[in-house]
Amino acid sequence: MSETEVTTAPAPLTLADGRPAAAAWSLDPALKHLNHGSFGAVPLVAQERQALLRAEMERSPVVWFPALPGRIAAARTDLAAFLRVDAGDLALVPNASAGASVVYQALTRRRGGEIVVTDHGYGAVTMGAERLARRWGGRVRTARVPLAADEDEAYEAVVAELADATDLVVVDQITSATARRLPVERIGAEARRRGIPVLVDGAHSPGLLEAPLADATYDFWTGNLHKWGCAPRGTAALVARGPLRDELYPLIDSWGARDPYPDRFDQQGTIDATAYLAAPTALDFVDRTWSWPEARRYMDELADYGAQVIGARLTHADSAVDVGMPVPGMRLVRLPDGLGPTREDADALRDRVADELAVEAAFTSFDGIGYLRLSAHVYNTPADYEYFAEACVPALGAWARDITGKRSAR
Template identity: 60%
Template sequence: MTTTDLSPAPRPLALADGRPAAAAWPLQLGVVHLDHASWGAVPLVAQTQQNRLRRQVEAWPGRWFAALPARVAAARRPVAGFLQVSPRDLALVPDAGAGRSVVYASVPPRPGGEILVTDHADSGVSMGAQRLARRWGGQVRTAHVPLDADADTAYACVAAGLGEATGLVVIDHITSVTARRMPVRRIAREARKLGVPVLVDGAHVPGLIKDPLSGLDCDFWVGDLHRFGCAPRATAALVARTDLREDLFPLIDSRGAPVPFPDRFDSPGTADATSCLATPAALAFIEEMWGWETARTYMRELADYGEEIIGAALSELTGDDCRVDVGMPANAMRLVRIPSPLAATAAEAETLRDRVAQELGVAAAFTSFGGVGYLRLSTHVYNTAADLETFAERGVPALWAWSRKRSRE
């Protein structure tokens, strides 16, 4: 495929007054933002709400913190509605990492047992699993799942790692490193047959999948609301629907400790809870302006276009096919293979990210899997085809030039 064979670009979304969707975000002008999945971006309406709440905190701290548990409980309801789960099954935590840490600290001990993960798990998942394995006197077993594995193959790869020694399965709903989905429902069902607890890491899921927990029989599920949900940062959901949730406690003890799950998570001490309280404003903004279904469709179509145009530009320049066969692609996240030896390791990927930001004015994510470097695109409603075309025109030649220089060194 050449750049002349590309599909038409999706039409940009606009605000009700006709301005570009990006006008609802305070993103720095002159920077091409193509990495929504890493940190998210908070719309102005949610920032305004959070700032209003912060003024209330400082106006009368005593009154604020006395009423805080009820405020957090009220905020859980629209979040639960967004994820289509019961508010009684959902606690609000700072981020997916905090939710995982809560689970790692409370899951029933299995002396000498194994924690099963995949080789697509990010470092936060793996490090927590390693610490838990050390406490158990056991080990982490890593299932290899090929990048191009379809649902059947991915399921078989993970299921093969289950055994009598397995004490916990930790599986990504959508992987961060490789931007692919995993067959979490089938894996959870298989683990349930063996009586093995399952933690599903859905860090990237809220906002990308309409009803993410439908048919998912897992013990624990965590998902960041600040990524595709556009909530203020330090906001995530921890969903627990089995008896094991009675042993879940916040990482920091507070006066709420004696009450049941999830109410005990509604008393975060003196932590700034305004992020979770402003989350409903962010979720409602997307719904009221475009509707989440329209937003998801646009993000997917734009990600498809970006993968196509940037992949074609790289392939045309390098002479290699830079398209990537991801077996179960995620909605608004795509991989494009970049010229070797760029981003051959995770550390090199981070260095390349910083160089692209500094020299090209592009916020982009680069990842490494199996010694191969990738550009990980992620889009949101504020992005347009022009953002992706800019990277194809400026970023692709730079990556090619840098790779050739590295190869000669």
């Protein structure tokens, strides 16, 4: 790709007083933060709200904890409105993996104990499925979905693994390692026709998709509000519909255990639930400052620009990645050969880039190939990606050549 093919950079977002959007966050200015998708970033207004809530909790814990279930229920109502679901379907959990664990804990074997996952699944969630299959005396079947697979191909790859022995399907709405969508709507509809429960891992969906549950057929859906929604970490939604939801219980048994779903999740001993209560503040901040549609538009244009400007500096011809069902705000750039071919290698590369180049970036692997995963947010600017292209791409090339040279010398 030549420099002339790079699209025009979107104008950076600003606050109402003209300051850069990043001024509303407490991110270290000595680092470039290009990995919002992994752990999110909490705006100052939500941090301050959570700090006030914690101070209130510590001033009068005997007043705080008995009143907490009612306050969590009110927060659930606000968060359900953001996700466009009924508050009576939504429970709050610490993260999407916790939501999956709640489901795994509740389900019983009804057929042959087989669980269908995909090779794009989030590792921790897939490991939970494997533990459940062992407990059932069954097995996990993995649907192989090529990175470039379109909607039809991805659907057919997953459905081909369904069988009379299938007791559960676990499928990502947006994949973490490969930044693509999977056709959860069609997969869910077919699984429902066959009487197979479906768990949708929507970890990246809240905030990135306007209405992630609008057209989905599922029994369980779980998604993080602390990623794209910028809520304090430890805030996620578990949405359940149908008769199986009555079997769902929080991972901590407490005095709300006899309450119906989802109320029983609102009382879990002495957990610090201030993240739940401050989450609406983060969502409202983005909406009032730019609006969520504008934020999504900017993130998508910026991710596209970032992928192009970085890809233009890479010397290998295949840096551009064909993702069959792309998502807004996230892009993949293929790394030079030798970099990040496994998850462990990708994690080590992430740490090295942060330590030596002062950039927080996400590196992933799929099918033995390493990728840079871009995940833009409103506080990012085109200059962030131009910096990566100028300062980091040459270093990545040198590291890749060093690895190749060492392998040749063996």
